[in-house]
Amino acid sequence: MRKVKITEAYCVELGDVVDIDRAHEESMRGGAPYKRFEFLCSDPRCREKGVKIIGVNYDKPISQQQNAMHFRENHEYKHHPDCEWVIMHNYLSHPSPHPGETERLAVIRQQTYNTVSDWITTYTPYEPDTGVRTESSSVTVLGSNTVNPSSQSQNKIHTGSHGRTTHSFQKICQYHYELAKALPNLNDLKEIPLHVTGLGDTNFYKYFRLIKYALILGNEEHEYDCILFGQLSNNNGIKKYGTGFRVKFWAKINELAVTIYISPEQIREYRHRNALLDILNNHEKFESLTAYFIPKPNIVTEYKFDSGGKEIQITISDLNFFRLIGTPKKT
Incomplete structure (x- = not known):
């Protein structure tokens, strides 16, 4: 069985669910020496059991990282069978097409599973991507009307029926960068669906323009x-x-x-x-x-x-x- 990939964890010190990019930014904020944090699984059932997650390289400047920063399982702990990361692993590694998924997309999904950190199909941008939330915070959706922000934290990504959703500009750009490296044939990016809140259905080839x-x-x-x-x-x-x-x-x-x-x-x-x-x-x-x-x-x-x-x-x-x-x- 392939390793379960984890792209978010609950940070004890920050009291929030964060992705590795936010963990890195928070670690860098005060300058050297850089902060280290304790992480638990983001799934409430695992967190209640004290299931720990390991953060790798997030406490180093990117220019000094020889390997990409990421979260990984702590094999001393066992996740709940219905943990969101176990479910996501089963989804991404599924050998045949999911409902509504073409055979070609299913092949692309499996090919990228080992090299791409996530499977994001929805982007809900809001302004600004600062981590500071107020009651009057609003979402600026590019080329559309303004809508209210989710009650999720700014970097919170949640499991959906056909993929995952992010609010983070950093995360969606990082994901495109990884996809482009994993899929040298740009036509493959046309096959990966992306829904942008306020804009509608598109794909990674159309939404990211040179x-x-x-x-x-x-x-x-x-x-x-x-x-x-x-x-x-x-x-x-x-x-x-x-x-x-x-x-x-x-x-x-x-x-x-x-x-x-x-x-x-x-x-x-x-x-x-x-x-x-x-x-x-x-x-x-x-x-x-x-x-x-x-x-x-x-x-x-x-x-x-x-x-x-x-x-x-x-x-x-x-x-x-x-x-x-x-x-x-x-x-």
Whole structure:
């Protein structure tokens, strides 16, 4: 029997169910020495029995991780037979198609099970992805009306009939990154369904668009109804400007370089700045980096230098909708 994969755990110190990304961000928040936490299974029946979960690498800066951070089973403890992670394991490892699932999708599901950490089919975004919840918090669904947030915690992912749901921008981007690596044939991404609350049914190929769409969508009046992404240039892909940063993409638009400028003010006000600065300051330790972002509408502009040269600058109004995801180099 393959190992049961666990993507969430109850953090005793935080008093909440968290994914590994939030555990990492909370550990990094105060700087070195980084915090370590105690984790229990997120399923209430297992938690009541004191079933412990092991967090791996979450207390290290990403630039120093030789293996991806993750949760894993503690084999000294046995999960409840109806534990959500046991059910999810049985779902993902099922050898034949589930109801409503094509044979091709069933094959893709099984092929990715060993390399992809989850099976997310619903994304319910809300603004901002800060972890601070108030009674007046509202959800900004891209290209749609505003709806009320779930009573779940911001990173809470729950089991659904055909997959799992996340509210986290970090989580949905990380999942796309893993899918793209596991499925080199991009047509396979068209087979994996994704429901975005407020937008409707789509797939991972359509909802994640390459940066060339920034210029097209940036000239329209409505907000972006997708997440943009692009691999950073291997040549000065990240350059420091004082305490700010300039991020340069590998691809060009209309033969012009495409960049994002992150100001010192944005970094200073960003809740998870320590985790972001770790990547920005140590970018040379990664094999490659991919930026995921949602630009500020109608702020994709051509910038002209004093020397006469030009580039396309994309403005990110909220760093909560910007993530750098990559694979650290092996040492």
